[in-house]
Amino acid sequence: MHFQIIQTMNQPIPASQLVLNNEGAIYHLNLHPDQLADDVILVGNPNRVDMIASFFDKIEVKRENRELISRTGCFNGKRITALSTGMGTDNLDIVMNELDALANIDLKTRMPKEEHRTLNLIRLGTCGALQPDIPVGDSYVATRYAIGLDGLLYFYEKNREVNEIAMRDAFIEQMNYPHDLPKPYVVEGSKTLFDRLAQGYYQGVTATAPGFYGPQGRTLRMHLSYPELNHKIEAFNYNDWRVCNFEMESSALYGLGKMMGHNCLTVCVAIANRVTEQFATDYHPFVKKLVLNTLERISAN
Numbered sequence: 454m455h456f457q458i459i460q461t462m463n464q465p466i467p468a469s470q471l472v473l474n475n476e477g478a479i480y481h482l483n484l485h486p487d488q489l490a491d492d493v494i495l496v497g498n499p500n501r502v503d504m505i506a507s508f509f510d511k512i513e514v515k516r517e518n519r520e521l522i523s524r525t526g527c528f529n530g531k532r533i534t535a536l537s538t539g540m541g542t543d544n545l546d547i548v549m550n551e552l553d554a555l556a557n558i559d560l561k562t563r564m565p566k567e568e569h570r571t572l573n574l575i576r577l578g579t580c581g582a583l584q585p586d587i588p589v590g591d592s593y594v595a596t597r598y599a600i601g602l603d604g605l606l607y608f609y610e611k612n613r614e615v616n617e618i619a620m621r622d623a624f625i626e627q628m629n630y631p632h633d634l635p636k637p638y639v640v641e642g643s644k645t646l647f648d649r650l651a652q653g654y655y656q657g658v659t660a661t662a663p664g665f666y667g668p669q670g671r672t673l674r675m676h677l678s679y680p681e682l683n684h685k686i687e688a689f690n691y692n693d694w695r696v697c698n699f700e701m702e703s704s705a706l707y708g709l710g711k712m713m714g715h716n717c718l719t720v721c722v723a724i725a726n727r728v729t730e731q732f733a734t735d736y737h738p739f740v741k742k743l744v745l746n747t748l749e750r751i752s753a754n
Contacts, residue, residue: 465563477560479551482536483518486555490525490534492751493552494744495576497540497702505535505744521548529752538576538702542603542663545705549574553713572715573646575751576706577743579736580659580698580721581669582728583687587655587697589726589733593743594698595651596642596659596719600624601704603663604635611712615640620691628685631678635663640707643716650718650750657697659719660686661704669699670727683727698723720747 472480479485494505502522506512509526516523520539525532538548554560556570580594587594598620606612617639624630624637647656662668667675670683686696703719710717722743724736733739 466558467563471554471558471560471563473560478516479554479560481518481547482521482523482551482555483516484514484523484551484555486560488514488516488523488525488534489552489555489572490532491570492531492573493534493536493575494747495536495538495548495574495702495706497538497578499537499539501577501740501744502535502537504741505748508745508748509533520544528748531752533748533751540665541701542601542605542661542705545702546605546709549705549709549713553709553715556715557713569714573643573751574706574710574715574717575646575650575747576702576717576719576721577740577747578700578702578719578721579724579740580700581725582698582723583660583683583696584657585726585728587723587726589723589731590736591739591742592723593654593739594659594721594723595647595654595656596698596703596707596721597647597651597656598639598641598658598694599703599707599719600658600660600696601638601640601708602635602660602668603704604638605705606638606640606708607636609709609712612638612708615708615711617641620694623691624689627689628682631682634679638704638708640704640711642703642707642718643710646716646718650747651720654720655697655723658689658691658694659703659721660696660699662699662701665701687728699727 506524512526514525525534
């Protein structure tokens with residue numbers, strides 16, 4: 454079977470590629486363009502969306518589909534959307550493409566808009582620390598660079614423009630990275646959002662894994678192909694940047710966001726430390742603290 458390559462800049466995007474529901478909303482997010490704010494807080498857990506919205510002065514939009522739940526409202530006069538993504542870079546591939554479609558495609562004509570709309574996409578989540586000095590619980594890690602161990606970005610042509618090749622190659626060389634695993638990629642997040650929202654937090658590199666167990670070095674009943682991988686990641690250093698934490702979404706957020714022209718940042722609560730083997734069982738107050746702090750910083754600018 455042969456697939457025709459569609460030049461979407463010159464003709465409408467086909468229905469099988471830009472998928473809309475019966476209401477004309479973007480398919481998975483179930484949102485219309487006017488229901489999306491420029492500032493978007495992304496969380497993996499759908500239950501956190503209403504927690505974020507509970508701080509809003511008012512809520513104007515409530516939409517949901519599967520694990521993708523959104524609320525748009527105002528906090529201190531600033532219009533903000535809270536949106537759940539689910540877990541993993543595969544989910545982020547859906548969310549990022551549909552957010553960009555809402556911002557930069559006319560859903561009625563199916564044509565890209567002439568004027569680009571830039572979104573501020575801030576992921577607030579949880580992570581496992583990879584450095585012994587990062588305690589669990591009331592500690593937060595802001596991601597300056599995301600290292601993708603999932604391979605997603607290589608499906609997109611523009612990966613060559615956003616991939617930090619020197620840092621990627623240093624990562625592969627220092628770790629003697631296994632050739633039979635997906636080739637890593639490295640993307641820098643938004644410096645603007647980092648300066649606005651990351652102050653007072655641990656700052657460093659985040660490794661994004663394509664799974665929670667084996668890809669993050671956990672073993673239950675199956676042995677790992679490369680049990681030394683976590684130790685090598687922990688020891689990696691590039692221009693004094695170290696890998697602070699493991700999680701499952703930031704590389705797709707940073708990579709796709711940068712290719713699409715959006716500003717992206719991740720800040721996570723460290724709920725586990727993979728070196729000391731500690732785990733914070735009651736971490737919800739710290740997530741709530743991070744959310745409120747982020748809302749206040751967003752609305753102050």
